[in-house]
Amino acid sequence: MSNRIINLLVPVVSVILGLLVGAVVMLVSGYDPIEGYAALWDGIFGDAYTIGETIRQITPYILAGLAVAFAFRTGLFNIGVEGQLIVGWFAAAYVGIAVDLPKIIHLPLAILAAAAAGALWGFIPGLLKARFKVHEVIVTIMMNYVALHTVNALIRTVSDGGDNTGKIHPSASLRSDFLENMTDFSRLHYGIIIALAMVLVMWLILEKTTKGFELKSVGLNHHASEYAGMNVNKNIILAMSISGAFAGLGGAMEALGTFEFISVKGGFTGIGFDGIAVALLGANTPLGVIFGAVLFGSLKYGATNMPNAAQIPEEIVSIIIAIIIFFVASGYVIRLFIERLSKKKEAK
């Protein structure tokens, strides 16, 4: 079997296996798997509205995935995407509310603010790693908590003790009547275009620019990079900042598109952590991240229909989604299995 066919076959077989095991879980717990999966399907592709909402859900996943993947390609583990996304969310919302400008200035300004806030949240762990050799995993995890509680405090400050910043000015919004009308008044917004553009940006940086060459080189072997005259520390800081900027943009999607405000959070959004899985599912390549985000976003959003339409409890739904993703992530095992099978056939 050619490599290309195997490459296509692996994800398909993985998803089918995941669905099968998920069906077993539903059967064992006394629910009808056909009804369950029908509800999942409807939840994703049922009508224009759900399709719009699914795409909306995929948008921040793409950016969170890019953030993790970019850091990974430059030899860094950015576990702080969650925190960078939260500060980005707040920064965009704040700029959206605090000033009132023409859209052509206001919207880009709010987006840039989110990217800058995320970049700052990535810059700090980068600096600490470059300067004091503190491992970025520890710092980024801690920065998540700092982000969560700082942003909560800031929301209360700007809203005079309230738990919600209130709505952004329309001039900073990514919402679009056109997209809403097309999708039966879903919250689909122009953010998806930004997310896809960022996919291109990441590819451009890594594969085309001189800086990208350095960033990858430092990530793969910092001794050789230093020998070749690259500034290893600067590159580490830059890589973390760019990664953080992607994550911050993920926050802007929520601030300027989905919600148009930010409210006090009891806990993490989970998008940043899921971004780790999105990136790994996509093998840390820009295109792969789209695939990972589509899978994650669709399942996450579609699953919300399962309790309503098929009376399957949310807990069971979470288990099923986890199983499907687990099988996709175990693609390596499935690849091995397919290769063995085709080898045996050839031997015969």
Add this chain to the structure above:
Amino acid sequence: MEHVIEMLNIRKEFGNFVANDNITLQLKKGEIHALLGENGAGKSTLMNVLFGLYQPEGGEIRVRGQVVKITDPNVANNLGIGMVHQHFMLVEDFTVTENIILGSEPTKAGMISVKSAAKKVLELSELYGLDVDPHARIEDISVGMQQRVEILKTLYRGAEILIFDEPTASLTPQEITELIQIMRRLIEEGKSIILITHKLKEIMDVSDRVTVIRKGQGIGTVITAETNPNDLASLMVGRQVEFKTVKGPANPTVEVLDIKDLVVTDFRGIEKVKGLNLNVRKGEIVGIAGIDGNGQSELIEAITGLRKVKSGLVKLNGQDITGNRPRKITEAGIGHIPQDRHKHGLVLDFPIGHNIALQTYYTSPNSKNGFMNYATISKKANEIIAKYDVRTQGDHEPARALSGGNQQKAIIGREIDRNPDLLIAALPTRGLDVGAIEFIHQRLIEQRDNGKAVLLISFELDEVMNVSDRIAVIYDGQIVDILDPLQTNEQELGLLMAGQSKTAIKMKKGDSKHV
């Protein structure tokens, strides 16, 4: 005499590439059989076939006369075949015994009984004169002893046939002598040995017969006593090889590198270079002779900007470059073939083409307005690949996939192509075969003849004496003497390297005259 192993007409292909083509190797009981070939000739492939890691496309393997199919390393183990790998497969935090029993732990009521294993390890160690402490931790013992642990591992598993893969690559001369004694002892006890190597001296010292392979083809088997290093080298490379490097006299002119009172510390802050003075002129090769650890690494890293200078002065073409960043130093006109090609020389997961551009990726035409021009990089890389005979599938192949010699040729091509005023070559031929060594020595001499300065650092006396125009002996962080290679000998050099003062050596010479 009976053959314990016969590999007959073995053929192994990787896609379109034939790694082994019709190779036959017959190992007699109780002999040391050397397998000789250049880097990438197919030695390791052949042994991996024997060890069950690869399945051959053709030919058959017989063990003690029986045709066998070795499907995986466990089958090889059960047939009494053991492999001592070049890169040791040991767990640093475990003791010697724990490493040896790893994978076949003896258990008593579900608990590992290390005690009985340790006893057996000690017995084996004494029987073969290996002198290994079963309770020592791997991280605490020397490289030579780690290798003996690998040998014990195979013996513990009942190996009768031992394959040694480049066993002397990382050993000191002293340890090599010990290893040769151990191999002889193994033969006395009835074991048989296949020795994979490209070092002719070892083959002449220890082997009974030699099978030569070249570019994947079996060239033949000869009896060691009936051959000589020259013939073996020609068989291996396929042409006559010059051992004594041919070169004309040097015409040194102006000073390129000037080092004054240089002091450099290591990572613990201990002084490794202690007020060193040295100069290198255009048109000469200065060789630094010394035993590993006398400050050579720190000296090179200080010159090239990879390590901080504590005090002193480094001048290149009269310009002070002390403590500059590596890139500034590189651009000032230094080329550097680093001591550790995997650590500093290459980004192993980058394509070899990117690696060839590692020093020039940011300059025009490779990079313009912040964007890479991979087409010119690829074109240039292919030029260097062709000019320096780097054997690779193409400039897109990851550097990791190339053999050591070809990786080194790519680095040398990269550094020389920039035509630096000073070329620093640190252990440029470590681990390479005679063909590649000859090639690299010629390139260094070519640089010299083109009026450039070359600073060579080597632990091999032969290399220093053959290639250099002046020999600077380093001992304890200082240049203790500068010698003319034509007027010195290995003995004098060896004594200076060991820290004997020149007067002491002269007195000794005087003594021997009187006696």
